[in-house]
Amino acid sequence: MLSAGAAVSRAGAAVSRAGAGVLGARVVVSSARPPEGCAVVRARRATLRVLPLHLLAVLLVAGCGGSPAPSGQPAPTDATPPVAAAPAPAPVVTSVMAGIDLLFLSMMAGHTEQTLQIVRLVRDRLTDSELRTLVAAVEATESDELVTARGWLAQAGRSARADDHAGHGTGPEQLARLRDAPDAEVDTVLIEVFSAHQQAAADLARAHLAAGTDARVLDLARRVEQSRTAQVALMAGRPAAG
């Protein structure tokens, strides 16, 4: 597995420049980021310079979107009631998210941004209708998760870019593989790339379930762990799976 990955990595290096276009937004932010040993605070400052104000405004009001978890602190805009059906008796909820929860949210936000990139590269080119249905549902659900994560980060005064996740997850060469795959191979390449991508999310979520503190974030982590694991299993069962 490792050696195969390394081979892919070498092969992908040649096309990683071409992949930079896909990551345009990320590149802008990366260039503003201190090169080494960057502190969160500095990264956040850089982000604030880069993000347009209207986007920040969106992030600030997005706090309660899509989250079914009982909230320990009122969201700034509570026009949308939680959609949870009969939530369980509220556990002890820390009112302020701890650094470890915010770090997980930041990592997941970056990971989910990549998910959306992957989905948008392939959604109109897939052959297997089950895969088409899956990626469409993934796009819908993870878009909501991203809004939720960014909203919580904004409430805590952190940005979704507070941590460097440029090197985390699926690299530009993998995105290039998806973009460059002939139509007949898109299904197979998607299963390979996206299974690894979602497995990484499940792994991160599982680690957070053992270390996190905030009930809302733990609930998100539980759903991430379950849904990504199930998606990997679903993809493994498709005809195009290797």
Place this chain on the structure above:
Amino acid sequence: MRRRITLPLVATGAMVSTLAVATPAQAHGYVSSPPSRQALCAQNRVPDCGQIRWEPQSVEGPKGLRNCHANISHFAVLNDDNRGWPATSVGTTVTFTWVNTAMHATRDWEYFIGNTRVAVFSGGGRQPGATVSHTVNLSGYSGRQKLLAVWNISDTANAFYSCVDLQIGGGGGNPTPSPSPTTNPPAPSPTPTVAPTTNPPTGGTWAAGRAYAVGDQVTYGGRTYRCRQAHTAIAGWEPPNVPALWSQI
């Protein structure tokens, strides 16, 4: 009592998840479980830690150090043994999980108690996954111990450091001391049935493995939902959790 134990150069351990990336990236990582000192700070379980509680992954310094703070002055709290660090009760076999916020080609991971290297795991110069777990045999040790975990990067001069306080022996397995509040939904979900077949009759109970089309209705937790977007149901996508897929009616 300290006893020198010898392990194979590359001990057996589980490496979870591999994602290769060609672009050199900033390496960042820390031991999240059992909680390292920086994890305890980031969990607010140990107060007044300063900046480290926002960036437990940033304890980076030159290779070869044997302290908890990588000689970074504003992380010095990590090297202060008198801060009442809670020790995690463990058995003699402990699985350490690193969370890597950025991956970097890895020389190896080393684990020390005192000056003794109790385990090392080769990284083979490859980039690790988002998380990495190693199982370390600490059968030569008992009682409270301060373990130093080190992630040595292969293409820089640096390493990442995490100190983990352990209470070895007496316990079994690898407990996690963190509180685990859960906000599970009512969860009447039956065992997921694989093999999606035909759509359930309107009003059926939501079930993982079923394929749902727009307009299908299900019940879940005593409430009724209408499908907004076609999908195959999976765990984690229970109707109250995914308003993008289901709306309550």
